[in-house]
Amino acid sequence: MKHIFICIAVLLSSDGIIAKVTSLSDSNIYRSAQFVHDWNAKMTDIIMEDGFSPAVIAKHYAYANIAAYTAAQPGFAQMYRPLTGQINLYTNPPFPDTSLMYDWRLCAIAAYRTIVNKVLYRSQYSDSMYKAQVEAIEEEYEEVKNGDDIVSRSIKHGESVAKYTIAWFKDDGHIKNQGRPRYNFPRGKGYWMPTPPEFADPLDPWFKTMRPLVLDSARQFKPLPPVTYDETPNSPFYDQVMQVYITSKNIDAEQKEIAAFWDCNPIKAWHQGHFVFNTRQISPGGHWMSLAKVGCDYKQVNMMEAIEAYTLVGISLFDAFISCWAEKYSSHSIRPVTYINKFIDSTWEPYLQTPPFPEHTSGHSTISAASAEILTRLFGEFSYQDSTEVRFGLPVRSFTNYHAAAWEASVSRIYGGIHFRRGCDEGNRLGKEIGGYIWDKLNLRKPRE
Structure with missing residues (x-):
């Protein structure tokens, strides 16, 4: 005893x-x-x-x-x-x-x-x-x-x-948003519309109105706008669509593994004839909370240091989602599957299931870069193995540092066929800026190491 x-x-x-x-x-x-x-x-x-x-x-x-x-x-x-x-x-x-x-x-x-x-x-x-x-x-x-x-x-x-x-x-x-009427999203060329297989209503359209924790406002950090919509072959928009389409047609085993590893779709719908069932996975935020523990284990932190790490990552996730959703439900950008099915290949399906919200910017790219910035500033750069997805039948992946993982999470959305390059790149850029801002603004250590 x-x-x-x-x-x-x-x-x-x-x-x-x-x-x-x-x-x-x-x-x-x-x-x-x-x-x-x-x-x-x-x-x-x-x-x-x-x-x-x-x-x-x-x-x-x-x-x-x-x-x-x-x-x-x-x-x-x-x-x-x-x-x-x-x-x-x-x-x-x-x-x-x-x-x-x-x-x-x-x-x-x-x-x-x-x-x-x-x-x-x-x-x-x-x-x-x-x-x-x-x-x-x-x-x-x-x-x-x-x-x-x-x-x-x-x-x-x-x-x-x-x-x-x-x-x-x-x-x-949040309570106010739960009581809002059904979201009336804009219709027309270049705008998001419900995507297969669920054709669900847009998810969390009012999350952009949530009170940030550290950011001054949801629009404090603004990305470049999505590439201007254009149905003309060889136009910049058409070219980015073809990048997704050709990548999906030539996707290799490594790219499939990367896409699956970072899928992080909390509720994945499966359709077999008229039968539909759902499976559950870890969320994007849950994956990065798991990576916070990786840093804690590496540094062999004490109780308060661990709480600090989870708190900083949790705050960065929340504010990064608010910022990203403010853009998503401002630009209402079309998803690759909608454009490709209509203008290029009516039978095409992305490797990953398209989530029910607009394309620009990539949420996973944004929150991953924000978390990576926080964790890098807290724990420094070190190589590690990520076993977060092993419980879902996926192999361990190795990374040289947190930002390498965030970059892979970002590009996984292109391999999966659910995002365009600019949406991923801008999400990654803004996420890093948001993470850096939160780190600089929150003064937790005395003095900060």
Whole structure:
């Protein structure tokens, strides 16, 4: 049985008293980031079952980690600054009682659980994990004076921060968007229209109105416009269509593997005659949250460093989706399959299933580059193996750095037949700019390394 012996100190900073913290003889208790990794992995598992859209999934990752960061940060105030005032309208979350003692692991765990219970449908899938985590920590306090009080107080603090976060994000625009009427997308030459095989309505057309976390507005970063629509052979638009078409006709085994590896379609529809069924995959954001863990493992980070990594990636995913969706539902650009089926080859099918929203810019390109920029600035450049898609029957892929992975994710959309080159290139460029802006704007470390 592990026993904890405690001495107490009150930290001071230029801002005054920060928080009462514990100096433990067993200093390893915050060195492990396993609880943090477990919660982000569990969210990914539940999200795949729930079937949210890619953009909404990013929102869930961001909010859960913002709450966990805020709940645990006072215990690491010598190294980390609060998010208060750094995220739009996140101004006054609960602060722990500076005269009392907390276990910051429990604060974070309770925050994760409370947010998960609020935003995910099958949140009960996390109940057993939560119970096991709390019981393991409770055991450490069995012979500590007032140990039960420390445990209950820590859980209460995490829950109170999460409840504040829930009240804060009630006004983010999501509830209002859920109540909007059916989206009336523009019709005409060059505009997006529903695509096979589902011919579904446009997905998340109002996500562009969501409140950003760090960006000033959804249109703060603007891409070059899509290539001007033109049905004339040898025109620039026709040429980019032919690039997709010819690539698909000559796609090799490596390109197929790349396309499948980065497909990340949360709900993939399969049609066999009149029978239709869906399969679930990890989302684009879920894939990059998995790559955040790769960096954490490489650097052997502690608990707070892991929360920092997931928080930064979650925020970058969310704001990058808002920015990208603002462009998608401004230009309403046509998808390759629509043009090719009408003017080039009526029987052609892309290798990947076309998602139900406009083409320009590529969402995966945007969020991948944003995440890669954050992770590169946080962990530096290093080679790694990505096993995220092994659970879906795909092989491990190797990358020299995060931006190489983001570039491959971008070009995969051309191999898959679902995006044009400019949409991918501009998404990649803007994503990197967004990630850099978020990194520069959020000042979490004291001082930043």
